Structure formats: structure tokens, C-alpha cells
Amino acid sequence: MRRQIFRQIVRKIRRNTDVFQDLISGSLNKKLHITPLLYGSLGLERRSCSDLNADDIDILIPEKLLSDDWKMIEDLMNSEHYALFNAEEHEFVKSNVHIAYAAIESLVSFAGVDISAIPIVTDVGIQYYLLELSDYLKVYQASSKDGYRKNVKNKLDNHKNGTSH
Secondary structure, eight states, X not given: OHHHHHHHHHHHHHHHHHHHHHHIIIIIITTSOOOOEEEHHHHHHHHHTOXXXXXXXXXXXXXXXXXXXHHHHHHHHHHTTOEEEETTTTEEEETTEEEEEEETTHHHHHHOOOGXXXXXXXXXXXXXXXXXXXXXXXXXXXXXXXXXXXXXXXXHHHHHHTOXX
């Protein structure tokens, strides 16, 4: 039974990673010339080489794309057969894979992250930004004080930043 559960977790991690790589290489990097930031649990999994059971894909892009050029992102996602799931959260879904977009600039005011210092990762021909572990700690500490995160995902965040309440 444990082996089966482990295999399911590994498949889910690989699926989310494969979806991210396909979306980035085929769409964001090449079609739109965007270098996004892989964020959230999947980004932390990549940075820490740990299994955090990421259940979605969070991508940060410039605010201008979310406001002025949102139709371009929406068209791109539709061309990849993703349906808009939550317009307010810029979230799409396809085959139970949820992808949400947010503004990279929000990291500055939200968690004090210096976005000019975020390193670019080149992996399998794709490029994306990936926070350092110290920046993830800032983000999860700020998230633990945020209303949504505090009330909905507090236990997960506390596990990720090594605290518990």
C-alpha cells in the first residue's frame, strides 16, 4: 500500500513538473518571450529537492502581463486547452492540473524579496526564475501572517518553513 501511495506521489510531482516544463518551453519562453518565476510548492520542491506534494503550479510574471496583456496570456492558455477556473486568481485548469498566475512585483511588498537578485535556472532548454531558499522562507513567513494563507493553508506553510503553532 505504501509503495502504491509513493508511486502516486511521484507521478503527481512528475506530472506537475512536466506540465510546467512544457508550458514554459513551448509557450511562455518561445511564443511570448517571457521568463516566468516558478513559485509556490512546486518551486520550493525544485529548489530544495524535497517532496512537498505540490498540488498546483504557481507562476509569477510581470504585472504588466496580468493587467495590460492578460488577453494574450488567456489566449495562450486556451490554445493549450486550459480553461479559466478563477478569473480573480488568474487560475486555469486542465485534467485536474491547476495553474495560477500572479505578479512577480508583489514579492517586494509582500515578503521583502529583491526580485532583481532572483537567479535564472536553465533546465532542459527552458529558462525560469527560481527563488533561493532564504527567499522562500521570507515568503512562507509572510504567508503565515496573510489572512487567506493563515486560515486556509496554515498547516502546510508551517510545515514548509519549519514552524508549527
